[in-house]
Amino acid sequence: MTIVKHELKMNFKSLIIWTTTIGSMIFAFMLMFPMLEDSLSQMGDMYSSMGGFSAAFGLDKLAMNTAMGYYGTEVGAMLSLGGALFGALLGVGMLSKEEGGHTAEFLLSAPVNRAKVVLQKLLALLINIVAFDLVCMLMALLSFALISGELDKSGFMLYHLAQFFMHLEIACICFCISAFFKKTNAGLGLGIAIILYFLDIMVKTITNIEFLKYITPFYYAGAADIISSGKIDIVLLGIGIMVIILSAMVAIVKYAKKDIVA
Amino acid sequence: MKNIIEIDHLTKYYGKSRGISDLSLSVKEGDIFGFMGPNGAGKSTTIRLLLGLISPTSGSVSIFGKDNKKNQVEILKGIGYMPSEAMFYPSMRVKDVIDLAAKLHNKDCKKQASELCERLQVDTKKKIEELSLGNRKKISIICAMQHEPELYILDEPTSGLDPLMQKEFYDLLLERNKQGSTVFLSSHILSEIQRYCQNAAVVREGKLITVNSVEQLAKTNARRVKIYGITTLPILDGCKDIKPNHESISFLYTGNMATLIHNLDGLPITDMVIEEPSLEEIFMHYYEKEAN
Numbered sequence: 001m002t003i004v005k006h007e008l009k010m011n012f013k014s015l016i017i018w019t020t021t022i023g024s025m026i027f028a029f030m031l032m033f034p035m036l037e038d039s040l041s042q043m044g045d046m047y048s049s050m051g052g053f054s055a056a057f058g059l060d061k062l063a064m065n066t067a068m069g070y071y072g073t074e075v076g077a078m079l080s081l082g083g084a085l086f087g088a089l090l091g092v093g094m095l096s097k098e099e100g101g102h103t104a105e106f107l108l109s110a111p112v113n114r115a116k117v118v119l120q121k122l123l124a125l126l127i128n129i130v131a132f133d134l135v136c137m138l139m140a141l142l143s144f145a146l147i148s149g150e151l152d153k154s155g156f157m158l159y160h161l162a163q164f165f166m167h168l169e170i171a172c173i174c175f176c177i178s179a180f181f182k183k184t185n186a187g188l189g190l191g192i193a194i195i196l197y198f199l200d201i202m203v204k205t206i207t208n209i210e211f212l213k214y215i216t217p218f219y220y221a222g223a224a225d226i227i228s229s230g231k232i233d234i235v236l237l238g239i240g241i242m243v244i245i246l247s248a249m250v251a252i253v254k255y256a257k258k259d260i261v262a
Numbered sequence: 263m264k265n266i267i268e269i270d271h272l273t274k275y276y277g278k279s280r281g282i283s284d285l286s287l288s289v290k291e292g293d294i295f296g297f298m299g300p301n302g303a304g305k306s307t308t309i310r311l312l313l314g315l316i317s318p319t320s321g322s323v324s325i326f327g328k329d330n331k332k333n334q335v336e337i338l339k340g341i342g343y344m345p346s347e348a349m350f351y352p353s354m355r356v357k358d359v360i361d362l363a364a365k366l367h368n369k370d371c372k373k374q375a376s377e378l379c380e381r382l383q384v385d386t387k388k389k390i391e392e393l394s395l396g397n398r399k400k401i402s403i404i405c406a407m408q409h410e411p412e413l414y415i416l417d418e419p420t421s422g423l424d425p426l427m428q429k430e431f432y433d434l435l436l437e438r439n440k441q442g443s444t445v446f447l448s449s450h451i452l453s454e455i456q457r458y459c460q461n462a463a464v465v466r467e468g469k470l471i472t473v474n475s476v477e478q479l480a481k482t483n484a485r486r487v488k489i490y491g492i493t494t495l496p497i498l499d500g501c502k503d504i505k506p507n508h509e510s511i512s513f514l515y516t517g518n519m520a521t522l523i524h525n526l527d528g529l530p531i532t533d534m535v536i537e538e539p540s541l542e543e544i545f546m547h548y549y550e551k552e553a554n
Contacts, residue, residue: 002365010351102349106405109313109345110366111338259316261276 003107003117007124011090019132022082023139029075030143033067041065052205058224067149071140072159072223079136079163080218084193087129087171092189094121095255096178104260114256118179122248125171133164155227162232166221169240169247170196176247179254182261214239263290264327266413266444267312272321274307281307282468284321289446289461294439296455296462296476297448298545304468305448306346309417312446313343325413339367342406346417346448348398350390356401357386363405371408378404381430395422403431407438414438414445420454432458452545456480464548471548479544486539487522488512491532496525502547514539514547 047059054060057077062069095118098104108114137160144151174189200218203209213219213236220236267289274281282304289295299305310316312323314334323330325337350359360379364371379386382400390398399422406414414435420428436458439445449455455462456476463473472479484502490510495501500517515522526534 002362006362010353101351102347103351105315105343105345105347106350106363107366108315109338109341109343110363111335111368112366113335257317259276260310261316 003120004124007121011128015128015131018086019135022078023136025078026075026136027139027143030147033070034147037065055204056201058222061224061228068152068227072227076223081197083132083163083167084170085190086132087167088174088189088193089186090128091125091171091174092178093184094125094175096181096184100183108260115252118252118255125175129167129171133167152227155230158232159223159226162221162226165237165240166217169217169244172244172247176251179251266291267446268324270322272311272323273319274311275319280468285470287463287470287473289444291444292442293461294445294459296459297446298455298462299465303465305465306417309415309448312415340412342411342414344402344406344416344419348402352391354390356384356388359390359401360404364408367409369409374408375404378407399423412443414443417448452542482544484514484516484539485536487515488535489531491530498525
C-alpha cells in the first residue's frame with residue numbers, strides 16, 4: 001500500500017483543485033435555478049423543439065424548468081466533462097510520469113513486483129475518482145436541499161453512478177495508453193476525453209451513426225436518458241465495465257514487460 | 263568464494279541499435295568490482311539488465327545464485343542501487359523520499375538513515391526541487407545504503423560530489439565492503455577504480471574488452487619510449503601511439519626490446535627514456551578503437 005499512499009499524496013493538490021472547481025460550479029449553478037425558473041419555463045417549449053440541438057443536450061427528454069431537469073441538462077454537462085478531463089489527465093500521467101520524470105529507476109529498483117506497482121497505481125486512480133464523484137454528488141445534494149428542489153432520488157443516484165463509471169472508464173483508457181509511452185502526454189488524455197464527448201453529441205444529433213454509442217461512455221452516462229427512463233442502459237454499462245477491466249489488464253501486462261530505459 | 267553476480271552471454275538490442283552484445287562476466291562475493299568504458303559502451307544498459315529494469319534480447323543474469331527474471335523482487339531486496347541521474351519526486355521533501363525508499367523495502371531504516379544523513383551532511387527538511395545534483399546524489403547514496411544491502415550497484419556514483427563527499431562516500435562503501443557487501447561500480451574515473459577496486463572489466467561498443475584484477479590490468483609489457491634527437495622512427499613492429507615532436511619522438515612499444523635497440527643503432531640519439539606507461543594510457547588503449 002506504500003505506492004497507493006504515495007500516489008494519493010502526489011495527486012492530492014490536483015484532486016482538491018478539480019473537485020473544488022467542478023463541485024462549486026455545480027453548487028453555484030444550482031443555486032441560480034430559483035432565479036431562472038420563470039424564464040426557463042417560458043423558454044422550455046422553444047428549447048425542447050429545436051431538433052438536433054435539443055437532442056444533443058437532452059432537452060427533448062427533460063424539462064428544464066424542473067430542478068431535476070435543469071440539473072441534468074445544464075449542470076450535468078459540467079460534471080460529465082469536468083470528471084472526464086480530470087480522469088483523463090490523472091490516468092494519462094500515472095504511469096508515464098515515472099519515466100518522464102526519471103523517477104522510474106528509483107521506484108522500480110525497489111523490491112516491488114511491477115504488476116503490483118500498476119495495481120496500486122490503479123487503486124490510487126480509483127480512489128481519486130471516487131473522491132471526486134462523491135464530493136460533486138454531495139455538493140449537488142446540498143444545493144438541492146438549499147433551493148428545496150424536487151429530487152428524483154433513484155434517477156439522481158443512477159445518474160451519479162453512471163457518471164462515476166464513465167469517469168473511471170476514460171481514466172482507465174488513458175492509463176492503459178500511457179503504459180505504452182515514455183513521457184506524459186497530457187494533450188493525448190484531454191484529446192481522448194473531448195473526442196469521446198463530441199462523439200456522444202454526434203450520436204444524439206446525427207442519424208445513422210447510432211453504433212457509436214457503443215464507443216463513447218458519455219452515452220450511457222447521459223442525464224436525459226437515465227433520469228427520464230429511471231434506468232441505466234445495462235448493455236452499454238456492461239461494455240464500459242469490460243473496457244475498464246481490459247484496460248487495466250493490458251496496462252499490467254504491458255508494464256510488467258516494459259523496458260525502462262530512462 | 264561464490265559468485266554474487268553472474269552474467270552469461272548477455273545481449274540487448276534496442277530495436278536495431280546495440281546495447282550490449284554477448285557479455286559474460288562474474289563478480290565474486292566481497293569484491294569491489296570496477297566497470298569501465300567510454301560513454302555509450304553499454305555500462306548503464308548492463309546495470310539496467312542486472313536490475314531487471316529492461317529484459318535481455320538473449321542471455322541471462324543471475325544474482326545471489328538466483329535467476330534475476332524469476333526472483334526479481336527477492337533479488338532487489340538485497341540490492342542498493344544508485345542511478346547515474348539521481349532523480350526524485352521534485353515536490354517531495356528529502357526525509358519523505360528517504361522514508362518512501364525505506365517503506366518500499368519494507369524495512370525500518372530510521373537509525374541507518376539518520377546516521378547517513380549526518381555523515382553526508384544532508385538537510386532532510388529541504389524539498390528535492392531545491393537541491394543541486396551533488397545534493398541529490400547524497401540522497402541517492404542514503405536510499406542505496408540505508409537498508410544495508412548485500413550488493414551495491416552504483417552507476418557513476420561520485421559525479422557531482424565534491425572531493426570531501428567523494429571521500430566520505432568511499433569511506434562508507436569500504437566499511438560496508440568490510441562487513442561483507444559486494445560492490446559493482448561503474449565509473450569513468452580511473453583513479454577511483456585503481457584505488458578502490460580489486461577487479462575490473464572494460465567494455466567498449468557493447469563488448470567486453472577485458473576483465474582482470476586491477477593490478478594485472480595496470481601491469482603491461484608495453485613501455486613508453488621517448489627518444490630525443492630524432493623525429494622519425496625506423497620501420498618497426500609493435501609501435502603505437504607515435505607522437506613526433508620537433509626534437510623528440512615518443513611512442514608505446516610492445517615488441518622485443520633487443521630488436522628496438524638494434525634498430526636504433528647508429529641514429530643521432532641524444533637522450534632516451536623508457537618507462538612504464540601510466541594507467542590512464544593503458545585504459546586509453548582499451549577505450550580507443552584499434553587505430554591501425
